Amino acid sequence: MIAKTEIFDLPLEVISNERLSRSVNVIALRAPELAPRFKAGQFLEIKTSDSLFPLLRRPFSAHRVSDGTIEIMNKVVGVGTRALYDVEAGEKLQTLAPLGNAFGYDKTDFDLAILISGGIGVAPMAMLEDALRARGKEVLNIVGARTAEELVARHLSNVRLATDDGTAGFKGNVVELFEKLLPSLESKRLRAFACGPNPMLNALSKFCNARAIPCEVSIESTMGCGVGICYGCPIRVRDSSGKMRYELLCQYGSVVDAREIVFDE
Numbered sequence: 001m002i003a004k005t006e007i008f009d010l011p012l013e014v015i016s017n018e019r020l021s022r023s024v025n026v027i028a029l030r031a032p033e034l035a036p037r038f039k040a041g042q043f044l045e046i047k048t049s050d051s052l053f054p055l056l057r058r059p060f061s062a063h064r065v066s067d068g069t070i071e072i073m074n075k076v077v078g079v080g081t082r083a084l085y086d087v088e089a090g091e092k093l094q095t096l097a098p099l100g101n102a103f104g105y106d107k108t109d110f111d112l113a114i115l116i117s118g119g120i121g122v123a124p125m126a127m128l129e130d131a132l133r134a135r136g137k138e139v140l141n142i143v144g145a146r147t148a149e150e151l152v153a154r155h156l157s158n159v160r161l162a163t164d165d166g167t168a169g170f171k172g173n174v175v176e177l178f179e180k181l182l183p184s185l186e187s188k189r190l191r192a193f194a195c196g197p198n199p200m201l202n203a204l205s206k207f208c209n210a211r212a213i214p215c216e217v218s219i220e221s222t223m224g225c226g227v228g229i230c231y232g233c234p235i236r237v238r239d240s241s242g243k244m245r246y247e248l249l250c251q252y253g254s255v256v257d258a259r260e261i262v263f264d265e
């Protein structure tokens with residue numbers, strides 16, 4: 001699954017910055033060279049400020065791609081994501097892309113794609129849904145967050161919601177909701193595509209593996225350079241014989257087969 005795409009380092013102009021809430025925004029970047037090369041699941045490494053701090057770029061999934069434009073969805077958690085919340089149209093963001101592998105939307109072993117996202121893990125799902133629908137696949141979105149206020153389901157269709165506190169949709173997490181919906185879905189050939197916090201991806205991977213449901217998880221843990229130089233994003237994977245080894249998330253993923261990934265418990 002190692003990505004073999006040509007990588008560009010370009011100053012991309014901010015076309016717009018739409019603030020969806022007090023902590024989540026969507027930035028549209030003018031990127032005519034990059035947009036046609038992007039596949040759903042791939043990411044960009046963005047320098048969030050012109051100054052030396054923060055020095056390292058930050059990784060963001062492509063949220064949507066169209067007509068020479070790439071959108072990212074940003075959730076404020078620290079200094080870099082705060083800077084991206086505040087950017088204005090006309091500013092330029094130095095960006096390395098496209099990076100990483102893609103979701104397996106071209107696979108032919110499924111008819112119904114279950115897109116399962118938690119929190120800001122919803123970011124890559126709009127582009128993935130577009131790619132799946134263009135290939136005639138049926139799509140069901142299961143979108144979860146801690147509370148109704150944190151739910152984002154922008155540009156997604158056929159959505160079921162889950163919140164930990166029950167303020168919107170199903171009360172519980174996305175894996176529990178998937179379990180509840182599964183009896184009504186099992187007549188179809190399923191493939192799950194997921195993105196969210198690692199505990200959610202861990203629970204989902206175990207759930208799918210136990211039921212032989214093919215599942216791919218896009219992992220958003222801490223990453224440094226994004227190109228395999230800094231060795232700052234090790235993940236553990238196991239082969240079919242159970243033997244474990246380390247890989248770099250930025251080189252091996254960020255999309256990894258649920259049967260391979262080994263999360264820290």
Ligand SMILES: Cc1cc2nc3c(=O)[nH]c(=O)nc-3n(C[C@H](O)[C@H](O)[C@H](O)COP(=O)(O)OP(=O)(O)OC[C@H]3O[C@@H](n4cnc5c(N)ncnc54)[C@H](O)[C@@H]3O)c2cc1C
Pocket residue numbers: 043054058059060061062072073074075076077078079080081082120123124219220221222223254
């Ligand atoms: C492949 C990939 C794709 C991603 N896509 C998106 C996306 O589409 N939208 C989005 O909003 N975020 C995404 N992320 C996460 C995003 O890169 C981080 O939230 C960001 O790097 C944090 O930078 P910061 O400077 O704001 O935080 P910092 O100031 O560096 O850290 C603030 C706090 O956040 C924690 N933190 C930092 N990075 C992460 C992380 N990756 N996961 C959990 N906690 C973290 C730190 O430990 C610290 O507690 C993605 C990450 C990866 C690896």
